[in-house]
Amino acid sequence: MSTPNPETTVDAEGLRDLVRDLLEKHDPQATDRLEFLRARFDAGLAWVHFPTGLGGLDAPRSLQAVVDAELAAADAPDNDPRRIGIGLGMAAPTILKFGTEEQRTRFLRPLWTGEEVWCQLFSEPGAGSDLAALGTRAVRDGDDWVVDGQKVWTSSAHTARWAILVTRTDPDVPKHQGMTYFVCDMTAPGVEVRPLRQITGEAEFNEVFLTGVRIPDAHRLGEIGEGWRVAQTTLMNERVAIGGTAMPREGGMTGVLTRTWRERPELRTPELHDRLLRLWVEAEATRLAGSRLRQQLAVGSPGPEGSAMKLAFARLNQELSGLELELLGEEGLLYDDWTLRRPDIVDFTGRGAGYRYLRAKGNSIEGGTSEILRNIIAERVLGLPSEPRSDKDVAWKDLPR
CATH class of the missing domain: 1.10.540.10 (Acyl-CoA dehydrogenase/oxidase, N-terminal domain)
Incomplete structure (x- = not known):
């Protein structure tokens, strides 16, 4: 920033x-x-x-x-x-x-x-959590680039006017060096959006197919081959956006769970009470840590701390939603709506406990998997040795796929 x-x-x-x-x-x-x-x-x-x-x-x-x-x-x-x-x-x-x-x-x-909605064309079926292994190809053609490939897990693609897109422009260099970043017009010929139905029954995200899509060089962000560096700015801000949102005390999932606890005393047990207290304390500590992170952002760009916040957010959401389901007992097994919907937003508090439990499973995947975030924290915060990489100096075209 x-x-x-x-x-x-x-x-x-x-x-x-x-x-x-x-x-x-x-x-x-x-x-x-x-x-x-x-x-x-x-x-x-x-x-x-x-x-x-x-x-x-x-x-x-x-x-x-x-x-x-x-x-x-x-x-x-x-x-x-x-x-x-x-x-x-x-x-x-x-x-x-x-x-x-x-x-x-x-x-x-x-x-x-809000006149123009944006989406993020990063993840690919063949790259998994290794963004730098992506294979969507962009080839220069005069003042344009011609893009072919497939992206996946793209939230809001069905409503988006524009997308931030990372491509492979040079397969002859190591994977981190041959990437270039673009702004992609989602209404351009060759862009096809298909819904992906989730465990919740919704299709809030999509797979996107790019076939001969022409992008003007004027829509390139950063230098050719510098896509990885540009993408790091996006990813660090993404993790802050997901895990570092300002939240009042007992906001979000914590508020939903504590409200159920107070309104339904007949559901309580000593064991559930102990677990609720532990999660409440963890949620409050995470909330206060988020406040400190936002103070740091006031004087600079987000760093690896955002990864820690996103990791904590995902774990807490999953544990809180799981405890809510246990607290409700048989009621927690009910599900309010299996209709295939294409929502604009993820509404955790406006749906039932079953929805929250299922949707929270995605929190440890979206915005960087928890496994990848732990690696970032280990290497960039704790200073631990990085994992061995045999592909560091190998041209992308020579990597096994």
């Missing part, structure tokens, strides 16, 4: 003045929602830590809370962040860091307002 401009004079009171000015000119109760969001972006109140003119004011990231609180008090509309989470948490910081001025100007405003 961008670092604050040391010459900025914007402080908390100055931001409140800017919010009051926005509200005076665009009454949120009388202004069209999209018009209000566009005006907020143009006033620099979307991401205050982004550069001036790109939704921000070059202000410290910590001051965003001041803006959000003032607008919430005025009952102003938000940009429905859960629906556009991939754009906000992954595409935007990558575009900001590696995009050209033209790319930033074109993509960031409609991304933030």
Whole structure:
């Protein structure tokens, strides 16, 4: 992410003045929602830590809370962040860091307002958790690149206008060196989206087939062959977006479980009580650690700490949802809806316990598997030796597949 401009004079009171000015000119109760969001972006109140003119004011990231609180008090509309989470948490910081001025100007405003939904074309059926082993090929053809391949587990592909895409542009060098990163138009000829039905019955994510898709070189992010470095920015921000979201005490799955515990005393047992207390303490410790992580983000880009938060989030969600199911006993075996739906968001709290239990299984896969995250923590946080790699200096084309 961008670092604050040391010459900025914007402080908390100055931001409140800017919010009051926005509200005076665009009454949120009388202004069209999209018009209000566009005006907020143009006033620099979307991401205050982004550069001036790109939704921000070059202000410290910590001051965003001041803006959000003032607008919430005025009952102003938000940009429905859960629906556009991939754009906000992954595409935007990558575009900001590696995009050209033209790319930033074109993509960031409609991304933030929610006019254009984004998805992430990273994972592939043949690459598994090893992103650098991907095989989707991009071949230069004049001012365009022609892309062929298949991506999988793509959330929001069925609603997305744009995608962040990593491809193989040079098979003759080791796998980490021959990747290039693009912005892909999801409405372009040759892009086919197919639903993947999950254990929950829903199809919130997809497989995407790319056949002869033409992408202009003007939609490349970063240099040719630097796709791995660009992707690292996306992945680190993705893990923070998943595991480092601001949460009130007893928010999320913890709140659902504790509410059931308080409302249904007949379900309690001493053993379940002990487990609930342990998980409550772990959830609170994780929540406070997330607050510290967001404070670190105010002065720099996310690092491996985001991987730890995402790992903790996945484990806690699975244990909390499992305990809720045990607490409900026979009731927990019921399932509310097996209809094949194509949701825009994942709604943990709006569905039954059976849904939460099944959907939480995906938390340890999406956004980087827990096994990969443990490797990152071991190597980059604890300083342990990395795993032996026999493919480090082998050209991608010579790797066994």
